[in-house]
Amino acid sequence: MNTVIAFIFMFGLLVFIHELGHLIFAKRAGMLAREFAIGFGPKIFSYRKDETLYTIRLLPIGGYVRVAGDDPEIVELKPGYHIGIEFNEQNKVNKIIVNNKSKYPNAKVVEVEHIDLDHDLILLCHDLNTEERIQYEIDRKALFVMDEKETLIAPYDRQFGSKSVGKKAMQVFAGPLMNFLLAIVIFWGLGFVQGVPVxxxxxxxxxxxxxxxxxxxxxxxxxxxxxxxxxxxxxxxxxxxxxxxxxxxxxxxxxxxxxxxxxxxxxxxxxxxxxxxxxxxxxxDFDKAPLEVFSYGFTQVYEIGKLILDALGMLVTGQLSLDALAGPVGIYTATDEVVQTGILNFFMWTAMLSINLGIVNLLPLPALDGGRLMFLGYEAIRGKPLDPQKEGIFHFIGFALLMLLMIAVTWNDIERLFM
Missing domain, CATH: 2.30.42.10 (PDZ domain)
Known part of the structure; x- marks a missing residue:
C-alpha cells in the first residue's frame, strides 16, 4: 500500500509541476488557459476557478494545459443560423446559445448575418420577431453555449497564436523547466537533511x-x-x-x-x-555547508541529465535496445524497490524521474514540448507559423506513435514481471 501511495504522489507531483509551468507562463503572457488537467480520458474530479477548469482524469499517463487557440474550440456560426442571446447590464451580448434554446426562456432568438468572436466582437443579426437588422457588441467574457455546456469566448489577443514567438516558446518550455527546478529543490532538501556526499x-x-x-x-x-x-x-x-x-x-x-x-x-x-x-x-561522509548544498542541486541535475542524454544517444545509435526502456509498470516496480530503502532514496528517485521527464519532453518530436518548440523555431526563421492544420496532423501522428511506444514498453514491463 505504501508503494501505491508513493507512486500516486510522485506521478501527481511530476505532472502537476510540469503543467503548472505551462499554466503560469500562459497566464503571464495573457493567454486564456481553459483547462489544467492531470491525466487523460474521462474526468473524475473537476473544479473551476476564474477562467480555468482544474481536472483530474482517469488515465495516469500525463497531463495538459489547454490554451485558447490550440485547437478548434467552438462551432463556427454561419449566416442563417438561429441562436439565442442574453445581455449584461451594459446591453452587450454575454451569452450565445447555439442549441436547446427553449431551456433559456430569457434568451432573445435572432438569425445570424455576421458574427466576429475574435477581433471586432460584434454580432450583426435579424430580430425574428420584428425583422429588424441589429448590431450588438459582444462582451469579452461572453459565454458560448453548446449542448448546455458553457465555454468562455477567447478574443484573438487571448489566444496562443496571437503572442510573440518568444512568449509562445517560453510557455512551452516552462513545463520542462519546472521539472528541472523541482529536481534542484529536492536535491537542496536532501542536502540540508543528510548533507552533500563528499x-x-x-x-x-x-x-x-x-x-x-x-x-x-x-x-x-x-x-x-x-x-x-x-x-x-x-x-x-x-x-x-x-x-x-x-x-x-x-x-x-x-x-x-x-x-x-x-x-x-x-x-x-x-x-x-x-x-x-x-x-x-x-x-x-557528508558535508552540510550551505554553499555545498546550494551547488549540489545544480551539479546533480547536470550529472544525471548528462547520463540520461548519453543513454538516449545510445538508444538512437542502436547501442541500447528498446527493451531497456521502462513504462508505467516498470517505473512502479522500480518505485516499489526504492520505497523499501527509505524516504530519502524515494525523493532522490523522484528527482531523477523529474529530470528524465524534462529532458524527454524537450526531444524534437511531434506531440512533445520539444516538437512544439521546433515548429516555433521554424516560425521564427520563416516569419510566419506553419499552417495550423498541418501542424495538428504532425502532432496527432506523433501522439499516436508515442502511444504505440508506450504500449510496447508497458508490454515489455509486464513480460519482465513474469520472467
Whole structure:
C-alpha cells in the first residue's frame, strides 16, 4: 500500500509541476488557459476557478494545459443560423446559445448575418420577431453555449497564436523547466537533511565490530591509497574493496593532516545475484555547508541529465535496445524497490524521474514540448507559423506513435514481471 501511495504522489507531483509551468507562463503572457488537467480520458474530479477548469482524469499517463487557440474550440456560426442571446447590464451580448434554446426562456432568438468572436466582437443579426437588422457588441467574457455546456469566448489577443514567438516558446518550455527546478529543490532538501556526499574517500560512520573499527579507523578519516594504489574518490574506494572479499588490504589514511598506515581483512557479503563482494563497515561522509548544498542541486541535475542524454544517444545509435526502456509498470516496480530503502532514496528517485521527464519532453518530436518548440523555431526563421492544420496532423501522428511506444514498453514491463 505504501508503494501505491508513493507512486500516486510522485506521478501527481511530476505532472502537476510540469503543467503548472505551462499554466503560469500562459497566464503571464495573457493567454486564456481553459483547462489544467492531470491525466487523460474521462474526468473524475473537476473544479473551476476564474477562467480555468482544474481536472483530474482517469488515465495516469500525463497531463495538459489547454490554451485558447490550440485547437478548434467552438462551432463556427454561419449566416442563417438561429441562436439565442442574453445581455449584461451594459446591453452587450454575454451569452450565445447555439442549441436547446427553449431551456433559456430569457434568451432573445435572432438569425445570424455576421458574427466576429475574435477581433471586432460584434454580432450583426435579424430580430425574428420584428425583422429588424441589429448590431450588438459582444462582451469579452461572453459565454458560448453548446449542448448546455458553457465555454468562455477567447478574443484573438487571448489566444496562443496571437503572442510573440518568444512568449509562445517560453510557455512551452516552462513545463520542462519546472521539472528541472523541482529536481534542484529536492536535491537542496536532501542536502540540508543528510548533507552533500563528499567526493573524496572520506569516512562517515564506522560500524561497531567491523573490520574498519578493528583497524582503528574513525569518522573523518580519508583513504588516500590501498595496497599502494592511489585512491581519488569514494567510488574508486568502494569498487576496490568490493572486488576483494575476505582479502587483506593495506590502507594509507589521512587523519587531520597526519598520515597513518593500517591494514584489515574485508568481510565477505553475498548479493541478491549470488555474487560475493567485500565490505569493511563504513559509510560515506557528508558535508552540510550551505554553499555545498546550494551547488549540489545544480551539479546533480547536470550529472544525471548528462547520463540520461548519453543513454538516449545510445538508444538512437542502436547501442541500447528498446527493451531497456521502462513504462508505467516498470517505473512502479522500480518505485516499489526504492520505497523499501527509505524516504530519502524515494525523493532522490523522484528527482531523477523529474529530470528524465524534462529532458524527454524537450526531444524534437511531434506531440512533445520539444516538437512544439521546433515548429516555433521554424516560425521564427520563416516569419510566419506553419499552417495550423498541418501542424495538428504532425502532432496527432506523433501522439499516436508515442502511444504505440508506450504500449510496447508497458508490454515489455509486464513480460519482465513474469520472467
Amino acid at each position: 567526493e573524496e574517500a572520506s569516512l562517515g560512520s564506522v560500524e561497531e565490530g567491523s573490520p574498519a573499527e578493528q583497524a582503528e579507523l574513525v569518522e573523518g578519516d580519508t583513504i588516500t591509497s590501498i595496497d599502494g594504489k592511489e585512491i581519488n574518490d569514494w567510488t574508486e574506494f568502494v569498487l576496490y574493496v568490493q572486488e576483494r572479499p575476505s582479502e587483506e588490504i593495506a590502507l594509507t589514511v589521512d587523519r587531520a593532516g597526519e598520515t597513518i598506515e593500517t591494514s584489515l581483512v574485508t568481510n565477505s557479503y553475498e548479493t541478491e545475484t549470488g555474487e560475493m563482494i567485500g565490505r569493511i563497515g563504513v559509510t560515506r
